[in-house]
Amino acid sequence: MPPTRPGPNLSRIATSLGVSVATVSNALSGKGRVSEQLADKIKEHAAQLGYVPSQAGRALRTGRSGVLGLVLPDIANPLFPKLAQAIEFAASAAGYGVLIADSRGEVAPQTEAINRLIERGVEGMVIVPRRATRISAAACPVAVIDTPSTPGNTVAADHMQGGWAIANHLADLGHRRVLIIGNNPGSNVQNDRACGIRSGLRPGMSSTTLWIETLERQNGSGCSLGLAAKVHEGYTAFASLSDLQALRALTELQRDGIHVPSMASVTGFDDLIWSPVITPSLTTVAMDVHAIARIAISSLLQTIQTRGSREGVLVTSETDRVQMQLIMRQSSGPADPTRISRQTENS
Amino acid sequence: MPPTRPGPNLSRIATSLGVSVATVSNALSGKGRVSEQLADKIKEHAAQLGYVPSQAGRALRTGRSGVLGLVLPDIANPLFPKLAQAIEFAASAAGYGVLIADSRGEVAPQTEAINRLIERGVEGMVIVPRRATRISAAACPVAVIDTPSTPGNTVAADHMQGGWAIANHLADLGHRRVLIIGNNPGSNVQNDRACGIRSGLRPGMSSTTLWIETLERQNGSGCSLGLAAKVHEGYTAFASLSDLQALRALTELQRDGIHVPSMASVTGFDDLIWSPVITPSLTTVAMDVHAIARIAISSLLQTIQTRGSREGVLVTSETDRVQMQLIMRQSSGPADPTRISRQTENS
DNA sequence: CTGAAAGCGCTTACAG
DNA sequence: CTGAAAGCGCTTACAG
Known part of the structure; x- marks a missing residue:
């Protein structure tokens, strides 16, 4: 019985x-x-x-589990908490629960994680793909959050525009030589941000790009980025493609006696938890995770309602890119040292 | 039909x-x-x-949903990703899915989050409680991860011992005046860590504790911690109760021209993502999140098996505290400047 | 406005 | 070793 x-x-x-x-x-x-x-x-x-x-009874009868999946193949990405929170918020506002799955940085198991979710009967899922992974259709509707330039993307921050905003900001401050600091050249997101920065440079400005992973493959992990030398070469702005790289750049500069922002400006991306906390606080560009989550979830639910939850479709949305917003803090300032006195500095 | x-x-x-x-x-x-x-x-x-x-059919028949809940009332805590990952890993190894719920930093809704999970039919849940919240029994077995000194705790890192390890490390390096830097005096975890540090001080050593929230209530958020002045008062070690506070301390010291570690040592807790990345890399104490997750999940499942999943019990475990491990990096060094030459420093 | 009945997909005593 | 049947809790056409 x-x-x-x-x-x-x-x-x-x-x-x-x-x-x-x-x-x-x-x-x-x-x-x-x-x-x-x-x-x-x-x-x-x-x-x-x-x-x-009883959800079980209801699910069995209606064929709808009331649960969505969230696949985060790189859960160690510090952006994760904000995004997960936003997704959970949007989903539970629509009456859905969220099952999480991640592939612990391993290579193959994105598919495995997806299958686990399917077995649990999710009606659809949100996938933040690992670097440049193409999502082949699963057995349910899928919303992909990556970057607008990725084929099949459902919604994402407009990383190009974010880069443009940073370049514009640096241009306004009179910077001419910009070092772009990224982690991995294989990341779509980082590439789009870098492109955006380059596209926003004005006549007379120039940029070079430094990929940390590439450098570390040569010099060993944890190696110096040689930023003090770059300052002496004439670089005055260090535009990092994530706050994590910005943090690395900032601490290295400070350790080597370069005062930020009076001698060099540092900027980041994502407004991660520590960005307002460090000294000087970090100028960065934030994505509107709540808007992104809302759009991803509502598009996903709309697809589920119209086409059911057993068809493997990549969900599309009317708004596929969400503006990023520049947050000016104290790590960026005028390039020209003679103007430092006009800059408000924290004491 | x-x-x-x-x-x-x-x-x-x-x-x-x-x-x-x-x-x-x-x-x-x-x-x-x-x-x-x-x-x-x-x-x-x-x-x-x-x-x-079909999980729905199986769940309806067996009364077991195969799903556990994870309640993280402060999802913005940067420790979250590691812990969530470890919980998800342990749960899925046991054949369970994990539903997440968080209360977005609001005050009341821990209970609401818990109820949402109950409605979704979780067989049990893991709760990382918000600051000093006592968990009143829910309608299912609950494993609490807080700190061993919290009543009802199921399993946690031994934060006192972690503090002791830091004090011991600083003592070995010859430090005598230690500034403990915490965020909030209402946090059980932070208090236990501070107690641990004090308990590990040797004769001739002394400590003072600085709570950032208290200071910011007086001086405004983002105010200076005045650490450079502390150095001139004779403090040589800044023992932060989390890597986030350590990061704030380190950047403030660096900005004010205090070289770390030659002029002052900085330590943290938790080995968060940026700790190995910054310059100098951060000496910290890590908790074994995988051990904690494994113990929490296995105790939870054991309780579910023996007492069913509809009784609101606080799960206990045989091992309620897991050792923390000191990770020595470059932000801590000898207190006596004359010995600096013996210290390996990153270039 | 209210009720009797069917059936979603599964597992498990029970009978053969 | 294999099968017929009951029933978990729910929702929804259908009948009254």
């Missing part, structure tokens, strides 16, 4: 009130097929009994 | 093979009530058809 849940179910409520389960179900779901009077009575009684509907 | 899943189900497999659903079920679950020959044939056919068992 199947095990009975200890909690009350529709049948218990029904018999104790002398009505049918159908009526209880209709009353609680508020479909309006029950007289208001009776409905209120049923609702009250259910609440009193501490009734919690 | 209830909607049919597009995918194959047991019945489809059964009829197409001319056997009963019971036999298919037994064969696929490997309970051994079917001849090996037939079982193999069924398994092969099921795989060929791309059969995915």
Whole structure:
């Protein structure tokens, strides 16, 4: 005999009130097929009994599990908490739960993670793909958050525009030689940001790009980036493609006696947790994770409603790129040292 | 009529093979009530058809959803990714999925988040409580990860011992005046770490504690911590209670021209993502998140098996505290400047 | 407005 | 070793 849940179910409520389960179900779901009077009575009684509907029963009957999956193949990415939070927020606002899955930085198992979610009956999933991975259609609708230039992307921050905003900011401050500092040239996101920066340079400005992974392959992990030397070569701005690289750049410059921002400006991307906390606080570009999450979830749910949850489609959205916003803090300032006195500096 | 899943189900497999659903079920679950020959044939056919068992059907029948909840009331805590990853790893190794829930830093809604998970039918949950929140029993088994000194804690890193390890390290390096830098005096974890540090000081050593939130309430958020002045007062070691505070301390010292580690040592806690990346890399104390996750999940599952998943119990474990490990990097060095030459420094 | 009944997909005693 | 049947809790056409 199947095990009975200890909690009350529709049948218990029904018999104790002398009505049918159908009526209880209709009353609680508020479909309006029950007289208001009776409905209120049923609702009250259910609440009193501490009734919690069985998702399993409902899912089996309706074919809808009420659960979405979130695949984060690189959970160690410090952007993750904000995005996960935003996704969870948007999903639960729509009445959905969120199952997480990650592939722990290994190579193959993105597919495995996806399969685990399918087995758990998710109606759709949001995937933040690992570097340049193409998502082959899974057995359910999929919303991809990567970068607008990735084919199949559903929604993402406009990383190019973010880069442009940084370049514009640096140009306004009078910088002419910009060192772009990225981690990995294989990242679509980082490449788009770098392109954006280059596209925003004005006549007379120039940039060079330094990829940390490439450098570390030669000099060993944790090696110096040689930024002090770059300052002496005439670089005055260090535009990092993530706050993590900005942090590395800033601490290296400071350690080597280069004062930021009076001798060199440092900027980042993403407004990660430490950016407002460090000294000097970091000028950066933030993505609107809530807008992105909202668009991803609503497009996903729309696809599920129109096409069902068993067809492997890449979800599209009307707004596929969300503006990034420049956050001016204290790590960037005028390039010309004679103007330093005009710059507000933290004491 | 209830909607049919597009995918194959047991019945489809059964009829197409001319056997009963019971036999298919037994064969696929490997309970051994079917001849090996037939079982193999069924398994092969099921795989060929791309059969995915319906969790909803199984859950309804067995009363077990195969899902656990993870409640992170402060998802912005940068420790989150590591812990979430470890929990997800341990849970999925045991065949469970993980639903996340967070309360977005608001005050009341820890309970609301917990209820959402209950409604989704989790068999149990892991809760990392917000600051000093006491978890009142939910409607299912609960494993709490906080600090061993919290009543009801299931498992946690031994934060006191971690503090002791830091103090011991600083003592070995010859430091005598230690400034402990914490964020919030209301955090159990931070308090235990501070106690641990104090307990490890040797005769002749002294410490003062600086709580950043308290200071910022007076001087405004983002204010200077005045660490350079502390150096001139004779403090040589800045023992932060989290890597985030260590980062703030380090950058402030560097900005004010104090070289680390030759003029002052800085240490942290948690080995967060940036700790090995900054210059100088950060000496810190790491918790073994995988051990903690493993213990939390296994205790939780054991309780679920013995007492069911509908009783609100606080799970206990045999090992309630996991040792923390000192990671010596370059931000800490000898207190006595004359000995600096003996210290290996990164160039 | 209310109720009786079917059925989603599964597992498990029970019978053969 | 294999099968027929019951039933987990729910929702929804259908009948009254």
